[in-house]
Amino acid sequence: MMAIPVQAVGRSVIGLVVAGIVTALGLAFAYFAGINGKTAFGYPIFFVCAAVAFGVNWLAFIPAAIAQQEKYYDLVGSLTYLSIIAAACYLASPLDLRAMIVAAMVATWATRLGGFLFMRVGKTGGDSRFDKIKTNPTRFFTAWTLQALWATVSASAAIVIISSSERVEPEFFFWLGAAVWLAGFAIEVIADWQKSAFKDDPANKGKYITTGIWGWSQHPNYFGEITLWFGLLIMAWPLLSGTGFLVIASPVLIYLLLTKVSGVNLQDKQGDARWGDDAGYQAYRRNTSVLVPLPPKKG
Incomplete structure (x- = not known):
């Protein structure tokens, strides 16, 4: 044996x-x-x-x-x-x-x-x-x-x-949270669609995306994910009491995991391994917001 x-x-x-x-x-x-x-x-x-x-x-x-x-x-x-x-x-x-x-x-x-x-x-x-x-x-x-x-x-x-x-009848927190959720969901869907379309184009094989919403954020899909769960927390706020406030952990955990563990960090390591010597890629990393979609820096 x-x-x-x-x-x-x-x-x-x-x-x-x-x-x-x-x-x-x-x-x-x-x-x-x-x-x-x-x-x-x-x-x-x-x-x-x-x-x-x-x-x-x-x-x-x-x-x-x-x-x-x-x-x-x-x-x-x-x-x-x-x-x-x-x-x-x-x-x-x-x-x-x-x-x-x-x-x-x-x-x-x-x-x-x-x-x-x-x-x-x-x-x-x-x-x-x-x-x-x-x-x-x-x-x-x-x-x-x-x-x-x-x-x-x-x-x-x-x-x-x-x-x-x-x-609780729909009130301020309901509508605010719903708007935040909708914004996050839209950003995530648009980011995924744009990246998929980019990768499906044979002309882009081996390239990194810098167009569309990806020109404003290096990880817009993760930003959308974090945002939509934060929206649900806002919608839940009027119903929370005592240990119910533990649900604050929802968007916090998602933020930490997507930015510190298996999301941004992992994607950046893979990107550096593939295009780390590319001057254009380094400029994109330097001038583009990591998470929150913002106008790119000049230069």
Whole structure:
């Protein structure tokens, strides 16, 4: 019988411990953020939705791990949002106008982005983020568990709105938040469309985009993503009290992850590796706003 290396066992145990901690944090966050809202099965509806998020990702992990394939990761991410929003709507019904509009917003965003990312992976043949972890079951499992946590926290303001035991007629925060969300969603959609069209043109093979909204921001899609979730937080503000204010973590977490962890930093490293010696690229990086769309600097 082949002996299993001690180091491999140790890494597997660590991976499972990390996944367990992530799960505990996600469920605890959902419990306390939703404790002032409606309940189902004796728990806050938000807690039940978080459990759904983890369940969806763990089920999807099984065939993905067997095939060592990440192709459906982002698609399952969108399905996670749709599942928890659907669960919240069902368990908290009847819904008021604010809740119905917020549910539609998240469903629209998840459907659009999930389809876009799935098609992008289909074009590129894979996702380089998973090259080193998809062959390691415990690390791969942790990635799926983290996706459930991401969905739980990022959608927290929306779920609190839907599951709130208090109903507030549309007022200043509702309209302001809706306007901010719409602006962020539009920027994200336009940025993705412009970059896809740029890459689909054979004449642009091996080039970097500096046109359209990308001439005003190096990462406009990330700015749009952060902005739309901030809009949902504004819409939720009149309904927050006590530990419900934990949902402030939604746009904050998204901002930190997209600017400090796996978004801007990763894209900039890849860009520097490909075009770091290109004077035009260096000028673009120097004169163009990193995140917030702003007129480019002169020179």
